[in-house]
Amino acid sequence: MNEMVRGFLDARLNADVSRRRFIQGAAGLASLSVLGAATGASAAETPKLGGQLNFLGWDGEHGGNVAKPFLEKNGIQLQASFQSAADEALTRFNTGGRGAMDLLTPNKDFQRAILASNVELFQPLDLARIPTAEGLFPAFKGAPWLVRDGKTYGIPIIWGDEPCVFNPTKWDKMPARYTDFADPKYKGQLVLLDDPFGNIWLYAVSLGMKEPSRLTAAELEQVIEAMLKMKPNVVTIGASHGDMADVLIRGDASIGIGGWAYQTLIAKEKGVKLVVGSPEVDGTFFWSDAYAIAADAPNLDNAYAFIDFMTSAQSNAALAKELGSGCTVEAAYDLLDPGLRDLYPYDNVRKPGGGILGTQIVVPPQEADGDVVGAPAWVEAWQTFKAS
């Protein structure tokens, strides 16, 4: 029984800091021996490739077609599994996946939160083993969400924003503000994404709140009130971007809020025209996914070689094209079709420090901070919105 409790503890208490704090609190369960000490990366001088490489991340970022020649040439067998929520990697890591996981593809805000909270999941990267990372846009080199204590924990793969995706035969353009979607003319037209943070953040911006990721309880309530005014117009809440695209393509709704430009590509393949466009005044927010290596990864050489291959200009451009997203490598930009180049504001990623991606924080703090409520309060507020 105690073993089980301890297992659960570990599942959530992996960080050294929190472990220490826990031990102070509960002397009875003092010896947590399940975890092995983190073994440092013993970089072999001539890395031997081949064998297995485990991937847990977003579908598509395992590079299905793009990575094929690389994997075949080096005799690497890629075992890919896909996540449907950002923190599934952490859950699996802590429920027995540790030591059997190599490559992860965290998104910007999740990685920022993990690094900030000192929870163990990623290992610092040896940039000397990823020479192609030199070619990243300035914004992605040492971007604030990837770095802790001067060490880099991720190599960005793609980036983009979450615009409205709509059917141009029904609408010419989106209203100026998200709050305008409460207009009854949108009845039966809207589909949302099941994401507490993106939606609440957008409405906080729309209501003119200064720090949309740091809301007080009263502000959060105000946001939910504003969202509830739009709710009668919502048809359904999509489980994922793909699911949302499916609703739009079938014609069951005509506007997706918090969408993905990739959805227009899926639609095109299926003979339906969808376009992107965000409320002019409120705009939208940006995201980026990065390759990261799990702590205690068993196939380190393969993982480094894979990241290095995928960060080359050709691979990066091919992946950006396949996923309808922004490329992260400067030389890849020249390889993109003009249509794809225009999808995203690239001037942002040419600035060092992450540009807008670096300054814009969409996810609230993990715990309440003075008046500012933490992430669980946002989740609960979102549930209230979904349920009412």
Added chain:
Amino acid sequence: MLSLFVLSFWRAKGFELIPDFTLANYEKAVVSKLYRTLLVRTVLVGFVTAAIVVPIAFALSYAMRFVFERRGQLILQLVLLSLFSGYLVRIYAWRTILGKQGLLNSTLQWLGLINEPLEFLIYSNIAVVITLSGLLLPLAVLPIYSALLNVSRDQMEAARDLGAGRVHLIRTILLPLAMPGVRTAFAFAFLLAAGDFVTPTLVGGTQSLLIGNIIADQFRGIGSNWPLGAALAFVTIAIVLVIYLAVVQILARVTR
């Protein structure tokens, strides 16, 4: 299981769990209006689904056993085989059937029965119940049919020869013998419908959220709260079990 029970008394803080003995999670699960609304809705959906599934399953099993006799087994296999097309894929197929421009709506429009598509068919609680009933019916048929195998034709004939009417026959002979099957069928339909969270996600609308969705939310994503999720799960289990046992008692009394 036990460890999750212990967990439900803890607190969550950031990405960490703090061991504690607090009833706060349970208090929240019971007192919060949000969770109460969802629990009531979940029980209702489970109940309506079971109320549709069990009678259909009984009638079907009756026909298989006493009208079609030997061929009944073939029908049983057909019913069970419908399970093998994948739950996720089948839910998606229901979207194709029930959608605004779906098969049902376009057929009805083509027949001239309706002018505008019936919008309540999809992304609604009706869609959830239709889909869930389709998914759970095969599971309910098997136990009822199995139980009816214990009722011999001779028993039925004998009762009929004694002048028993059909309704009387079903009530006094058939139902008592089929009771274990009906009870099991009700358990499958009610419990599984109340526990599902994928169907409401995919074909439900903005009023279809069930407690299962909320429990799932508490275990994944930034800002998740495992202790609260565990407490919600145990409250749900307790309520669902109580209702199930109550229904079983009532059914037993009716047929006695």
Added chain:
Amino acid sequence: MTGKRRSQWIAGLFVLAVLTYLYAPIIVIVLFSFTTSPRLSMPIEGLTFDWYRSALDNPLILSALTNSLVLALISAVAAGIMGAAFSFGLMRLKRPHVREALIGASLLPAIVPLLVIGISLAVFFRVLGMPQGLINTAIGHLIVCLPFVVLTMNARLETFDFSMLEAARDLGATPVRTFLDITFPLIRPSVVGAALLAAALSLDEFVITWFNIGNQQSVPVLVWGMMRRGVDPSINAIATLLLTLLVGLVICSNLLGRKKRS
């Protein structure tokens, strides 16, 4: 006789209606696995095998399919045997209260949210030091399938006429003979049905699988993960392949069964 005719007609129509309800989504799945309209909606434009090609071209889908079939087979056989044995054991219990309690207890895994079971198991296996993979997943599936098998068998056995078995034994039949010659043929439809049920549940299970299968794939886990980029008709192709395979199996077992009997 006309009365009987009529009731047969009504029953036939009813069965047909129910089967239509059950098979409507399946017809949609099979239909759209062969059509060029990638939208999964009407109208149907043309016929194609492309979805099968793209499904079979994808190494992930192939390994997922194999894993799913292995898990389903293990679940069907193991849950079928264990469930039936457990139910028989229950029937032998003299005290009805103990029996009721045990049946209630075996129900529990069916009510506890799969997520809770999945996470508990994952943590449990970690404490035992068992690496994530198919074995852990198969154990998880077994836990999920067993209540359904036990309850189904229980429905068959609770009002089962056990005096028949005693009669056979009085005539000098060994327990093994009694079981093979009398009991099993009688309960065969329920056991086979329950095993099929277990296989179907296993094929659909993705929550427990996700937490325990590690770096492997199963069909529902893959489909769920692929939803971020949207589902395409190759998923219908996979479902159709699975269905065809199982229909084939059931037809074969029927033919075999008939041969044996005649």
